[in-house]
Each structure stands twice: as C-alpha cells, then as structure tokens.
Amino acid sequence: MADATHDDVGYVPPAEIEEQDLYHAKSWITKYVFCQDAKVIAIQYSITAIAIGLVGLVLSWLMRLQLGFPEAFSFIEPDDYYQFITVHGMIMVIYLLTALFLGGFGNYLIPLMVGARDMVFPFVNMISYWVYLLAVVVLCASFFVPGGPTGAGWTLYPPQAILSGTPGSDGGIILMLVSLALFIVGFTMGGLNYVVTVFQARTRGLSLMRLPLTIWGILTATVLALLAFPALFVGAVMMLLDRILGTSFFMPSIVELGEHLSYGGGSPILFQHLFWFFGHPEVYIVALPAFGIVSDLISVHARRNIFGYRMMVWAIVIIGALSFVVWAHHMYVSGMNPYFGFFFATTTLIIAVPTALKVYNWTLTLWRGDIHLTTPMLFAIGFIVTFVNGGITGLFLGNVAIDVPLSDTMFVVAHFHMVMGVAPALVIFGAIYHWYPKITGRLLDETLGKFHFWVTFLGAYLIYFPMHYLGFVGVPRRYFELGxxxxxxxxxxxxxxxxxxxxxxxxxxxxxxxxxxxxxxxxGKEAGPNPWRACSLEWQTAETPPGHGNFGKELPLVYRWPYDFNVPGAKEDFIPQNMSQSEAFPKRKAAAKTSRSRAAKK
Amino acid sequence: MITALIIILVAVGSVAFHLMSPWWWTPIASNWGFIDTTIIITFWVTGTVFVAILFFTGYCIWKFRHREGVKADVEYEPENKSLETWLTIGTTIGVVIMLTPGLFAWKQFITVPEGADEFEVVAQQWQWSYRLPGKDGVLGKSDVRKITPENPFGINADDPKGKDDVLIESDDLHLPIDRPVKVLLRAIDVLHDFYVPQFRAKMDMVPGTITYFWFTPTKVGNYEVLCAELCGVGHHAMRGMVVVDNDSDYRAWLAEQTTFGQSLAKAQQQKSIDLASTTDRATSEKKVSAQ
Amino acid sequence: MNLLRELTDKPWIATEGIPGAGQEQKMLSAVSSGRAAIKWLFGVGSVLFFLLIVSYGERMTYEDWRPLPESKLLWFNTIALISSSVAMQWAVIGGRRDEIDDVKIGMLSGGITAVVFLAGQLLAWRQLVQMGYFETTNPAIAFFILITGLHALHIVGGLIAWGRTAQKVWWRGCEAGQIRGSVELCAFYWHFLLVLWLVLFGLLFAGNNNLSIILAICGLR
Known part of the structure; x- marks a missing residue:
C-alpha cells in the first residue's frame, strides 16, 4: 500500500508481537472452547451475555405482568416479585451491558481497530471469560437454592439484604455476592488486557488521537471499571463477612420482628457510599462505549467526518473523570450529611455540559452529510432521541431539591431505563447490524432490521416516556402492588x-x-470486506471474517484518522486509515496538500 | 422522509402528552411549592433543548438524505471552534438557570426554622409508629437496645423528659395546620423512607442514626404515608395516614392519646395481674422492679 | 510523548510519507506490557485498599471504637516482608549481570521470606483468637482480618507468578538472560505489595494506630 514513498525514507516494519507469543489453536477445543483468540472470546462473551440478558428480559415480563394486572396472576407472590426486580436489575446492568460492551465489543474491536494481532495477554483474556461464565453460573444457581435468589433490590442495601424480612436472605444473597466478586475478578483480568493493548499494541502511525471513538469509549469505560469495581468488591466482601461471620461492618443494633440481633455499631450508609462509588461510574461504563460506537455509526452512515472529534475525545475523558465525584447524587435522601447535597448537585449538573456537547456534535455530524438510512443509522438516531430524553430527566434528579419528591418513584425507574437501558441497547443493536458483516461475512436483512428498529424504538419510548409521569403522580418504585x-x-x-x-x-x-x-x-447477502465503505482498520483486513492474527503478513500502517469521508479531491468518498496520501489523491497531489493545509488552519 | 417525520412526531407527541395527559403531581399540601417551581423551570429549559434537538435531527435527516444518483454536497469540516464554544456557553447558562433555584430550595429544605415542633416517626417492618414530645416539648432519649415488648420505642425510662412523650402505635398521626414541624426519623430494623406525596418531602430512615426533614402542612385533610425505600417483602403494604387538622380538632385528638408514662404503668399493672396467677410470684416481682 | 500534547493533536491531518519513519522502533515485548499491566493493577489495588482505609477511618470516628490489641508479631512479619523485597531485588540485579546464581539465591530467599510472612500473619490471627479477642462484633478485629486477608491473597497471587518463574529457573534451566524479564516483573509486584503493607501497617496496625492521629489533626475524632 505504501509503495510510492518507499524511497524517501527507510521503511520500518510495524510493531509486531514476538512470534512465540502469538497463540495458535491446535485442536477444535482450543479453537472454539478454550480459545485465546480475542475474536472467539468476544463471541463467547456476547453469547453468554445475551443469553443471561434474555433471562433478565423474561424476568421483566413477569414483573410487568404483576404491575400491569395486579390481581390477575396469583402465581406471583411479593417474594417472587422482589426477586424478579433484583435479579433483573443485576443481570441487565452488570452481566449483560457491562459484559457485552467491554467483554464482547471490547474484545472484538480493540485488536482490530488498533491494528494488533490479538490482545497482549491472550491467556489471561481466556481466563477472564471463564471466570465471567462462572459468575453467571453462580448467579443462576441462586434460583435453585432454598429461599431462591435475593430480593434486596439490585442495590443490595444492608441491613435488609441480609435479614430474614427479605426473600433470599439464606443462600441467595451469599451467591449473589460471590458471583459479583467473581465477576469483578474476571473483569479486572480482561480490563487490564484492554487497557494495555490500547496503550501498547497500537500499530505504527496510530496515535491516540487517530483512534476511532469506539476505542476511546471502550478504553475510558475500562479504566473507570478498573478503578470503580474495587469499591463494589470491598462492599461485597464486607457484606459477606457480615452475613457469614456476623461482623458488623454495615450492621447497627437492630431489633428485627421483636428480637435483638447480635449486630451493633456498623453503618448502613457506608455501604451506600461504597456501592455508589462503584455504581455511578458503572453508568458511564455502560454509556461511554455506547457514545463511542454511536459516533462511529453516525459518521460512517452519514458519510461525513465526526464533527468535533477532539471535543468528543475530551468530553469522554472529562465525563469519565467527573463520574468519580458525583456518586452521592444517588443518596440525596439517604440520610447522609445534607450539606453534601450542594457539592454533588453542582458536580452532577456540570457533567451535563460535556454530555450535551456530545449530543450536539452527533447531530452536527448529520448536518450537510449524505445520510444513508441503513438499519445501523436508524438505531443511532433512535439512540440520540432516547439518550437526550433520558439525559434531561437526569437533570431533574441530579438537582438535589427536585430529587426530594422524585427519588424512589417510577420517575427514577423511567429515567435510568431510558438513559442506560434503552439508549445503550439501541446502540448494541445498531452495532450488531453494523459489524455482523465483518464477524460473519454476511449482511443482516435490512427489511427485518427496520421492522425490528421501529417496534423496538417506538415501543421502548412508549414504555418509558409515560412512566416518568407515574413518578410525578408519586407512584413509588419497587411496589408489588399499589393496593x-x-x-x-x-x-x-x-x-x-x-x-x-x-x-x-x-x-x-x-x-x-x-x-x-x-x-x-x-x-444473508455476501458482504465483502467493507460493505459500509468505512475507514477504520477492522474493515481493511485481508480476510472477512478476519483470520487468525487479524491482518495479513504485515500489520497495517496508519496514515490518517478514521473519519476521512468525502474529503475534497479524494478519488472516493472515503479514505481507509491505511491508505497513503499519494494513493488517496492520485491525480491531484498538490491539491490535496492545499486542502490539508486549509483544514489545518481551521 | 418518514423517518424524519416520525422523529418530529416524537417531539410533538411528547409535548402534547405532557400538556394533556391526566398524570400530573398531586395537589401540594405543604410549604414546598418552591420545589415544584424548580421542576417547572427545569421543564422549560430541558423541554426546549429536547424539542430543538429533535427538530434539528429530523430536519437534517430529511434535508441531507442520500438520493440515488445525486452527488451529495458533503461538507468536510473537522471542527468549528467558535460554534463549539457558543454551544458550551449556552449549555452552561442553561445549567446555571436550573441549578441555582435548586440549590436555594435545598438550602431551605435542610434549614429547619426555629421554633418548629418536633415529632418522631419510628419505622419497623412493616408499620409506622409516632412519638410526640408531650407537654415539655422535648422527646426523651431512646435507644434500640432498650426496646422490649412493653417499650416498643426503646425510650430510656430513666430520662424524665420521656415520661410525657405521646405514643401512637399503628394509628393515624394528626398534625396541626400551618405550624412548621421537624420530623425526626428513626428505624429499628432496616432502611425505610417516610413519604407523603402531597408534602413533596421525604427522607430515608437509617437504623443506628436519626435523620430529619421539615415541612409545614398547609391544607386540612387525610394524607397517605408510603414507604419509599425497599424494606423487605411487606414494603408495598407499609402504609399509614397523616391527618392535618385545624387547631381545635388537633387539641381534642391530642388529649385522647396515651403517654409513655401511662402506657408503662398500664403494662406493669397488666404484668402484675398476670404474675399473680403464677406461682413464683416473689422472684418475678423483683425482676419487674429492677426494670 | 506528552499525553496532554498528544490529546491536542489535530487528528485530521494525514501523514505524508511513512508513519513513524525515523522514530526508533519499539518492539512490543511481554516484559514491557507486563510492566504496564502491573502498573494498572497497582492502580486497582491502591483504590481497593484506599477505600478500606477510608472505611476504617470512618468507623473509628464512632464512639464505641475499641482499638486493636498490639501485636509484636506484626513487626517481625514486616521485617520478613522487607527482606523478601530486598531478596527479590538481589535476584533482579543478578539477572542484569547475567549471574544465574545470584538470581537463584535471590528468588529462593525472596520466596521463603514471603511464605514466612504469610505464616506470621496466620499466627497473628491465631494470637487474636487465643487472646480471646476474637469477637466479630469488634470492628477493629473485623477490619484487621479483612484487610490482612486481602493483602495476603495478593501475596499468594504473587507466589503463583513466582512459582512459574522458579520453574523456569530450576526445572527448565533457563539462562539468566531468558528469565530476566519475569524476575523483574515479580520483584516489581513484590515492591508494590511491600509499600502497600507498610502503608497499611503504619496507618492502621502499628503502635497506637496512626490513623487516629491523622483523624485528630483533621478534627474528625
């Protein structure tokens, strides 16, 4: 590819993994089961996450049966209902969204998009998946122990999480906490891998500011997760000790149903601080990869460079940093020191500024583009609508005084489902329609895809938009029935x-x-290597689906950012990242230089 | 074309739903109208942004849609510093407009006016009890560890201030209208949250500490109490009733209530009657007097 | 390159000629990425133990706090862990000089002293039990067990990595040059755990609990 300028400067081969470190599968088992290839691990992660996500979906149906028709389904008891909401929440937030975005998309896209052969620690990567699977199995096992899974709500607030007034306080809560601890251990192994791969294994010419925003989103989310999950880990271990050994980290003196328990002196609010120190970054662990992916979807399908790339990157980083100083906005009415409210309301509303800028830049990317309304593009537009809607209701809840009447009502439920349920889910669907051709070599059916989009998007909006108003009425969340x-x-x-x-x-x-x-x-229709005519490296692989080692004999050299769509003077409406200037502008080399300097002046 | 139209319709429909649907907040019955005002301000700011973004998106989708055979006139513009700066400034202004009244409202919310009457709500799975300070206006000391069947509030019997405390167990609470009250919140088992939608205020009750909020009831009537923090299987059934009375009704109701001293005496009386029927009377009485 | 400067690069400017030409070629090596991974792991571990220290401090501000009974054994354990780190560093220096005997001595004594440390910690737990202090409702005891337990788990993890390196040294008979990287990574991790322990020990478990002094200075206690 880089033939034209070989004479000017000495050719330097791109960074390579030492040959003995590149993993080679030897049998069917090591190729598809105990596999160390990030692409296979990604698919294992995705399938597991989606499978457990389906369990979460069924649980949501069961709880909607009860909420919609309170008298009609006598097989749902209060115990069951509270178990449904708890496991539903836990599955969706952690075992589905976190695992799918980072374990699934992260594993598949990071090595391909940074131009690497594989993750830097393939073996650790494999272990990471199997520990995750074990965590999922332990979670599922809690359905089969006496008393069933825990019904403490996904926030697992003590003291009730480990007291007998809550369903699943025998085995359920223990398995839940063990499963979380396992998930965190597994994730930490994977997360170290993603971060080190992005920082160390980028191919030649791929500076940080030439990374696709997808990678920026996943990278920042991984860093957040690495630093936030320890808080949940500490909380989970301490609660386990409270439950099993009878320590009193979170347990004050308690009279339960007339009986004095042997606990004393602990602080329930300490758990809430630990939980939300993890829990708020967790929101962005889900949101940032979605931000990144949707930026790429919009840019590719609108055939225009993402508007304000640098602002997008800075916004991701700033949002990530700020997400560590807003956690107590989940605790305005928790009984913590009320003066914290001023600080946390201010930091929370400050986050709105970089977030809003991201939204503006997505819509400004559409401006004067060449918009192809493909299924991935539709999902991206659906994301903008639901994310803006869910984002602005966050301004209600983040503003401490407004949170007083609205907290713990259906308004909260509607808000977080819109912003971190529906919006990221639409991105996941869009991303699957977008990258499925790379993964399988075939396109997904567009007609079915559009039907899927409209029902999902409009349906989800019809579910959650009116739900906010239930919160205004004052309907509390987590109510088995209104009675x-x-x-x-x-x-x-x-x-x-x-x-x-x-x-x-x-x-x-x-x-x-x-x-x-x-x-x-x-x-499906044969896709070819680059059906969307996109610029980033994963579309430039020699084989589709990419073979072992991702790229051919030599790793690609990167000449440009991944958003060179419709560059004036270029021979096509997109220039792949690994195409040199002379190849991209064969006729008008001089003209290309002027356009470049014009762009530089801006 | 259709896509653009639907996006616009989503914006228009959302606004229409907001204006016309029957689901809106309950008529307010406390002094916290300022919170409602802050919500309205936030609605105006965010609503404008929401509609603007959706209209802009819809317009772009229609105007710049790909047409087969037509060469698109795509702009290659990596960024536009001045536009981004103006958008940042505009957004910041919007945030300040929303945040400022919110912080003022919060300042009011956590500053209890002097001379507010105090009363205590005690929550347990799954019922509400209340304690009023009695004639001396001060609540007696209490401790979870002192809770017994005769003393369900765990009031310290040695504290003279506690003797005249009025106890209301599994019954309605009455409050006088137009007098600010500071609500002290106590839980003895798990987290609960004292929530009356019409009062707009709420706060978690945390075992091991006493939390509070304040409000002034402004409308006579009966108001349902809900629990707003998941507290186990009975969470949804944990209801109570607050009755806001005018002054004379309130005083009449208060006169009928029993104090801690009275209930303790009654319990002791009851106990000695029970004990009279048992054989080891002498030893047991010692225990009672020791208490 | 300076990270901040890189973040202000104008990304839409394409490279003329060959990307990265003229720059020194950095090979992606297992040691350099291992070092990077361990640094990130330090970040994770630091957050973990930082949160534990904060929780500990928060709990100390309550009136019913009872301090931990002092244990001389912990001083001994601390010395064991320090010598373990020193020994590992010995192995690293030996590796750099290509002297496999120094590597062996360092590795062996480093491993043994680490095991001694673990045994000592276990003994400290037993002491607490025998002194009759083992009531789980005493928060100081509960925190001691939690924090030392998590720290010990990290050491066990280190010993697994140590075992893999030791296997290369003794069974596969690798040259000093071949295992230099692994030894360095082990030692790097060892030093982190030592620093971590010194902070934990110094703040929470040594003498009269220095964290309480800090809290007192901040007016929290």
Missing amino acids: DTQIFDQSVGDLNAFISIVTFIVGFAQLVFFFNLYRSYSK
Whole structure:
C-alpha cells in the first residue's frame, strides 16, 4: 500500500508481537472452547451475555405482568416479585451491558481497530471469560437454592439484604455476592488486557488521537471499571463477612420482628457510599462505549467526518473523570450529611455540559452529510432521541431539591431505563447490524432490521416516556402492588396495564432480531470486506471474517484518522486509515496538500 | 422522509402528552411549592433543548438524505471552534438557570426554622409508629437496645423528659395546620423512607442514626404515608395516614392519646395481674422492679 | 510523548510519507506490557485498599471504637516482608549481570521470606483468637482480618507468578538472560505489595494506630 514513498525514507516494519507469543489453536477445543483468540472470546462473551440478558428480559415480563394486572396472576407472590426486580436489575446492568460492551465489543474491536494481532495477554483474556461464565453460573444457581435468589433490590442495601424480612436472605444473597466478586475478578483480568493493548499494541502511525471513538469509549469505560469495581468488591466482601461471620461492618443494633440481633455499631450508609462509588461510574461504563460506537455509526452512515472529534475525545475523558465525584447524587435522601447535597448537585449538573456537547456534535455530524438510512443509522438516531430524553430527566434528579419528591418513584425507574437501558441497547443493536458483516461475512436483512428498529424504538419510548409521569403522580418504585389507596386512581392502573402490553410487544419483536441473526448467518447477502465503505482498520483486513492474527503478513500502517469521508479531491468518498496520501489523491497531489493545509488552519 | 417525520412526531407527541395527559403531581399540601417551581423551570429549559434537538435531527435527516444518483454536497469540516464554544456557553447558562433555584430550595429544605415542633416517626417492618414530645416539648432519649415488648420505642425510662412523650402505635398521626414541624426519623430494623406525596418531602430512615426533614402542612385533610425505600417483602403494604387538622380538632385528638408514662404503668399493672396467677410470684416481682 | 500534547493533536491531518519513519522502533515485548499491566493493577489495588482505609477511618470516628490489641508479631512479619523485597531485588540485579546464581539465591530467599510472612500473619490471627479477642462484633478485629486477608491473597497471587518463574529457573534451566524479564516483573509486584503493607501497617496496625492521629489533626475524632 505504501509503495510510492518507499524511497524517501527507510521503511520500518510495524510493531509486531514476538512470534512465540502469538497463540495458535491446535485442536477444535482450543479453537472454539478454550480459545485465546480475542475474536472467539468476544463471541463467547456476547453469547453468554445475551443469553443471561434474555433471562433478565423474561424476568421483566413477569414483573410487568404483576404491575400491569395486579390481581390477575396469583402465581406471583411479593417474594417472587422482589426477586424478579433484583435479579433483573443485576443481570441487565452488570452481566449483560457491562459484559457485552467491554467483554464482547471490547474484545472484538480493540485488536482490530488498533491494528494488533490479538490482545497482549491472550491467556489471561481466556481466563477472564471463564471466570465471567462462572459468575453467571453462580448467579443462576441462586434460583435453585432454598429461599431462591435475593430480593434486596439490585442495590443490595444492608441491613435488609441480609435479614430474614427479605426473600433470599439464606443462600441467595451469599451467591449473589460471590458471583459479583467473581465477576469483578474476571473483569479486572480482561480490563487490564484492554487497557494495555490500547496503550501498547497500537500499530505504527496510530496515535491516540487517530483512534476511532469506539476505542476511546471502550478504553475510558475500562479504566473507570478498573478503578470503580474495587469499591463494589470491598462492599461485597464486607457484606459477606457480615452475613457469614456476623461482623458488623454495615450492621447497627437492630431489633428485627421483636428480637435483638447480635449486630451493633456498623453503618448502613457506608455501604451506600461504597456501592455508589462503584455504581455511578458503572453508568458511564455502560454509556461511554455506547457514545463511542454511536459516533462511529453516525459518521460512517452519514458519510461525513465526526464533527468535533477532539471535543468528543475530551468530553469522554472529562465525563469519565467527573463520574468519580458525583456518586452521592444517588443518596440525596439517604440520610447522609445534607450539606453534601450542594457539592454533588453542582458536580452532577456540570457533567451535563460535556454530555450535551456530545449530543450536539452527533447531530452536527448529520448536518450537510449524505445520510444513508441503513438499519445501523436508524438505531443511532433512535439512540440520540432516547439518550437526550433520558439525559434531561437526569437533570431533574441530579438537582438535589427536585430529587426530594422524585427519588424512589417510577420517575427514577423511567429515567435510568431510558438513559442506560434503552439508549445503550439501541446502540448494541445498531452495532450488531453494523459489524455482523465483518464477524460473519454476511449482511443482516435490512427489511427485518427496520421492522425490528421501529417496534423496538417506538415501543421502548412508549414504555418509558409515560412512566416518568407515574413518578410525578408519586407512584413509588419497587411496589408489588399499589393496593387500596386514595392517592392513585384508576388511570394509574390503566397506564400500568398499557405499559405492560407494550413491553410484551417489544419483547416479542426481539424474536425477529434473533431470527435475522440466525437466517442471515447462512442466507444473508455476501458482504465483502467493507460493505459500509468505512475507514477504520477492522474493515481493511485481508480476510472477512478476519483470520487468525487479524491482518495479513504485515500489520497495517496508519496514515490518517478514521473519519476521512468525502474529503475534497479524494478519488472516493472515503479514505481507509491505511491508505497513503499519494494513493488517496492520485491525480491531484498538490491539491490535496492545499486542502490539508486549509483544514489545518481551521 | 418518514423517518424524519416520525422523529418530529416524537417531539410533538411528547409535548402534547405532557400538556394533556391526566398524570400530573398531586395537589401540594405543604410549604414546598418552591420545589415544584424548580421542576417547572427545569421543564422549560430541558423541554426546549429536547424539542430543538429533535427538530434539528429530523430536519437534517430529511434535508441531507442520500438520493440515488445525486452527488451529495458533503461538507468536510473537522471542527468549528467558535460554534463549539457558543454551544458550551449556552449549555452552561442553561445549567446555571436550573441549578441555582435548586440549590436555594435545598438550602431551605435542610434549614429547619426555629421554633418548629418536633415529632418522631419510628419505622419497623412493616408499620409506622409516632412519638410526640408531650407537654415539655422535648422527646426523651431512646435507644434500640432498650426496646422490649412493653417499650416498643426503646425510650430510656430513666430520662424524665420521656415520661410525657405521646405514643401512637399503628394509628393515624394528626398534625396541626400551618405550624412548621421537624420530623425526626428513626428505624429499628432496616432502611425505610417516610413519604407523603402531597408534602413533596421525604427522607430515608437509617437504623443506628436519626435523620430529619421539615415541612409545614398547609391544607386540612387525610394524607397517605408510603414507604419509599425497599424494606423487605411487606414494603408495598407499609402504609399509614397523616391527618392535618385545624387547631381545635388537633387539641381534642391530642388529649385522647396515651403517654409513655401511662402506657408503662398500664403494662406493669397488666404484668402484675398476670404474675399473680403464677406461682413464683416473689422472684418475678423483683425482676419487674429492677426494670 | 506528552499525553496532554498528544490529546491536542489535530487528528485530521494525514501523514505524508511513512508513519513513524525515523522514530526508533519499539518492539512490543511481554516484559514491557507486563510492566504496564502491573502498573494498572497497582492502580486497582491502591483504590481497593484506599477505600478500606477510608472505611476504617470512618468507623473509628464512632464512639464505641475499641482499638486493636498490639501485636509484636506484626513487626517481625514486616521485617520478613522487607527482606523478601530486598531478596527479590538481589535476584533482579543478578539477572542484569547475567549471574544465574545470584538470581537463584535471590528468588529462593525472596520466596521463603514471603511464605514466612504469610505464616506470621496466620499466627497473628491465631494470637487474636487465643487472646480471646476474637469477637466479630469488634470492628477493629473485623477490619484487621479483612484487610490482612486481602493483602495476603495478593501475596499468594504473587507466589503463583513466582512459582512459574522458579520453574523456569530450576526445572527448565533457563539462562539468566531468558528469565530476566519475569524476575523483574515479580520483584516489581513484590515492591508494590511491600509499600502497600507498610502503608497499611503504619496507618492502621502499628503502635497506637496512626490513623487516629491523622483523624485528630483533621478534627474528625
């Protein structure tokens, strides 16, 4: 590729992994099961995450059955309901979204997008997946122990999480905490790998500011996760000790149902601090990869460079840093020192500024573009709508005084589902439609994809937009039923029933997606190496799907950023990252130079 | 084309739903109207941004859609410093407009006016009890470790201030209208949260500490108490009732309530009647007097 | 390159000629990436133990705090861990000079002293039990067990890596040059755990609990 200028400067081969360190599969088992190739690990992560995510989806149906039609389903007892919401929340936030974005997309895209053969520690990478799988298995096992899984809410607040008034306080909570600890250990192994790979294994010419925003999102999210998960780990271990050994880290003197327990002196609020010191960065662990991926989807399908790339990178980094100083906005009414409220409300609303800038830049990328409304693009637009909606309701909850009436109501539920449930899920779907051709070599069906998009997007909006107003009415979250009450009239029940019905429709529409995945795998249109005509390195591999070692004999050399769409004077409407200037502007080398200097002046 | 239209419709529909749907907050019955005002301000700012972004997105999708055979006139502009600066400034102004009233409201919320009456809410799985300070206006000391069946609030029997405390167990709480009250919140087992939607205020109750908030009831009526912090299987059924009375009704109600001293005496009386029927009367009585 | 300067690069300017030409070629090696990974791991570990120290301090501000009974044994353990680090460094220097005997001596004594440290910690736990102090409701005891336990787990992890390196030294008979990298990584990790222990020991477990002095200076206690 770089033939034209070989004479000017001595040719230097790109950085290579030492040959003996590159992993070679020797048998079927080591190729598909105990595999150290990041691409296979990525698919293992994704399948596991989506499978457990389906469990979470079914749990949400069960709880919507109860909420929508409180009297109708007698097989759902309060115990069951609280277990459903707890496991649903835990699965969706940690075992699905975190694992899928970082373990799935991270593993697949990092080596390809940074132009590396594989992760730097393939063996550790493999262990990471198996520990994650073990964590999932332990989580599932809690359904089969006496008492069932824990019903303490996904926040697992002590003291109730380990007292007998909460379902699953025997084995369920112990397995939950063990599973979380395992997840964290597994993730830390993977996370170290992602970070070191991005920092050390980038190919020649790929400076940090030439990384696709997807990588920036995943990288920053991984750093957040590495630094935030220890807080959850500490909290989980301390609670385990409280539960098993009878220590009192989080347990004050308690009279439970008339009986004095032997605990004393601990602080329940300490757990909340630890939990949210993890929990708030966790929101961005899910959101930042989504930000990154959606930037790339929009840029590629609008055929225009992402607007304000540098601002996008800085915003990601600033949001990541700020996410460590806002955790107590989840605790405005927790009984902590009320003066913290001033500080945390201010930091929280400051985060709105870089976040809003990201939104502006996504929409400004559409401005004067050449917008192809492909399925990935539709999902990206759906993301913008739901993310803006969920983001602005965050401004309500982050503003400490407004949080007083709204906290612990359905408003909160609607807010976080919109912003870190629906919005990232739309990105995941968009990303799968976008990269499926690279992973399998075949395109997903566009008609089915568009149907899937419209039902999912409009349905999800119909579920969560009205739900905010239930919160205004004052309907508390985590209520098995509203029961006899004078505050909430029939209209609240009607809205709940409506929401439930839409939930089932949206849920079933996902079958279309799975059918599409299944059918296109063998019958989809052949994609070729670069069906979207994108610039980033993963589309420039010699083989599709990329073979072992990702790239051919030599690693690609990177000449430019990954957003060179419709550059004036270029022979095509996109220039791959590994295409040299002379190749991209064959006729008008001089003109290219002027356009470059014009751009530089801006 | 259709996509752009639907995006616009989502914006228009959301606004229409906001204006026309029957689901809106309950009529306020406390002094916290300022919080409602802050919410309205936030609605204006964020609503404007939401509609603007969706309209802009819809417009772009329509205007710059790809048309087969038409060479698109795509702009190659990596960034635009001045535009980004203006957007930053504009957003910051919006944030300040929302944050400032919020912080003032919070300052009010955590500053209890002098002379506010105190009362205590004690939560346990899954019921509400209340304690009023009695004639001396001061609540007696209490401790979870002192809780017994006769003394469910764990009041320190040695504290003279506690004797006249009025105890209300599993019954409605009455409050006089237009007098600021400081609500002291105590839980004896797990987290709970004392929440009356019409009062707008709420706060978690944490075992091991006493939390508080304050408000002034401004409307006579019956208000349902909900628990707003997950507290186990009975969470949703943990209800109570607050009745806001005018002054004379309130005094009449207060006169009917029993104090800690009275209930302790009654319990002791009851106990000695029970004990009279048992054989080892002498030893047991010693225990009672020791208490 | 300076990270901040790199973050202000104008990314849309393409490279003329060959990217990275004229710059020194950095080979991606297992040692350099191992070192980077361990540095990140230090970050993770530091957050973990920092949060534990903060929790410890928070708990100390309560009135019912009872301090940990002093144990002379911990001083002995500390000395063992320091000598372990010194020995590992000996092995590193031996590796750099290509003297396999020094590597062997350093590795062996480093491993043994680390095991001595672990045994000493276990003994300290037993002492607490025998002194009748083992009530789990005493927060100082609970924190001691939690913090030393997590620290010991990190040491065990280090010993596993040590075992893999030792296997190369003794069984596979590698030359000093071949194992230099692994020994350096081990020693690097050892020093981190030593620093961590010194901070924990100095703040929480040595003498009259120095954290309380800090809290007192900050007016928190």
